[in-house]
Amino acid sequence: MMRLIRPMLMPHRLVLIGLAVALVVWCALTLRWDWLPKYMPLAMEGLWRTVWLLAASTFLGFLLAVPLGFAQAVGPWYLSTPARVFCTLIRGTPLLLQIWLLYYGLGSVFPQIDGIRDSVLWPYLRQAWPYALLALTLSFAGYEGEVMRGAFAGVNRGQLEAARSFGMPRFTLFRRIWLPQAVNNVLPTLGGETILQLKATPLVATITVVEIFAVSSRVRQDTFVIYEPLLLLALVYMVIAGLIALAFRWLENRVPTRRPGS
C-alpha cells in the first residue's frame, strides 16, 4: 500500500491532485446535474447493456479467433488463406461500416425471404442487438486472429516435441500445452485489445441499441445539456477500462513466469 501512496506525496503531485479535486468540486457545484436522478434507471440499463455486449463479444470473438489464428499459423493453405483474407477484410475496413453493412444490408434482405416472418428466429432478427453482437464479435475475432497467429507460432517448439514424444494425443497436446502457452504469451496484448473493444461498443448506438453512449445522447437531445453527460460518460468508460486493466494484471500475475530482474 505504501508503495502506491509514496509516489503520490511528491510536492508537485500534491498540487496536481489538489487542482484535480478543485476541478471535480467545481464541476459538481456549478454544472447542471439536475437531470441525473431522472435518467439514472435508463443509464443503469445502458451500462448493463454495454458490459454485456463487451463480455459476450470478447468471449465469442476469442472462441472464433483461436481457430483463425491456428489456421494461419500452422494450417494447410486451404485453411490459412481464407483465415488471412477474413482478418485482412475485418482489419482493413472501419467497424462502423461493418456494423451498418450487417444491420442495414442483412436487415433489408431478411424480410424478403419467404417464411422467415413465421420462424422462431424472427423476433430476434427484428431487433438491433443481434446485429450489433455479430458485428462486434466478427471484428474482435478478426483482430485477435492476427494476435493468436503470432502467439501460436511463438510457442517453444521443444515443448511440443516433448509432448509428442511422450505420445500425447494431438487434441490433448493442443489443449494442455499449445493453447495455454500461446494465451499466456499474449495476455498483455489481449488486455489492450479488450480495452479497444470496449471503446468500439458505443458505435452500436448508431443502430438504435440503447447502451450507455445512446443514453447520454438522449440526455443531450432532451435537455440540451451538452458537457455534463459527456464528461460523466468519459468517466464511466475510464472506470471500466481501469477495471479491465486490473483484471488482466491479476490474470498475468497468476501465471508463474520468470521475469528479468526478479
Place this chain on the structure above:
Amino acid sequence: MEGLLDLLGLAKSAELLSLSPPGWGMNLLRGLGKSLQIAFGAFGFGLVIGLFGAYGKLYGGPVIRDLLAIYTTVVRAVPELVLILILYFVGTDLINRASEALGYGRVEISGVAAGIWVLGVVQGAYSTEVLRGAILAVPQGQIEAARAFGMPPVMLMRRVTIPAMLSFALPGLANLWLIATKDTALLAVVGFSELTLETRQAASSTRAYFTFFLAAGALYLMVTLMSSALFQLLERRSRRGQPSLKGAGR
C-alpha cells in the same frame, strides 16, 4: 463488358455506382477524398503533438511528465466517439467565444478542420507513446557522441535522433495511419460527409444497401492495402545499412 455484368447480375449495381449523375460513384469518391484529407491532416497534426509529447515525456520536468501521462492515459481509455463529441463541442465553443470577444460574431467551422483537430488530438496520444518508445530504442551512445561534439539540440534531433529512431517508429506509425483512415468513419456520426456518411446516404436513398456498403468497404480496403505496401517500402528504406537479423534467433 456489359454482357459480363449482365451475366453476373451486377448490371444494376454498376449503374448505381457509375460516376455520372444518376449513379452515386462520384459522391463516394468525393467522400473518399474528404476522408483521406482528414486522415492526412489528423495524422500530421498527431505526429507534431507526438514529437513534442515524446520529448516532453523523456526530457521534460516532473510536472510536464505527469500532465502528459494524464493526457495519454485519458485519451487511450475513453472511446474515440466520446472524445470526438467532447472535442468538437469544446473546439467550436472556444472559437465562437474568442470570435465574439473580438467582435466578429459566430463563425461557421469547416467540417474538415474540425475533423483534423479532433482526430489529431486523439492520434497525438498514440503517437506520443510510439515515438517515445522509438527514441528510447536509439543507442544512447549515438546521442552522447553528438552532444560531446557540441551539436545544438535541434540539429541533434534532426540529424541523429529522428533518422535513427525512424526504423523503430515506422511499424507503429503505419498502424496509426491505418487507425487514422478508419477513424475518419467515426466523423459520420457527428455529420461530416466523409466516405461512410456519403455511402449511407446513397444506400438509404436507393435502398441498395449491400452494393454501396460493399463498394465503400472495397475503397477503404484499397487505401489500407496500398498504404501498407508503401509503409513496407519506407521501412525497408529506413533500415538500409542495418545488419539483417534473419536467422539470428535460432
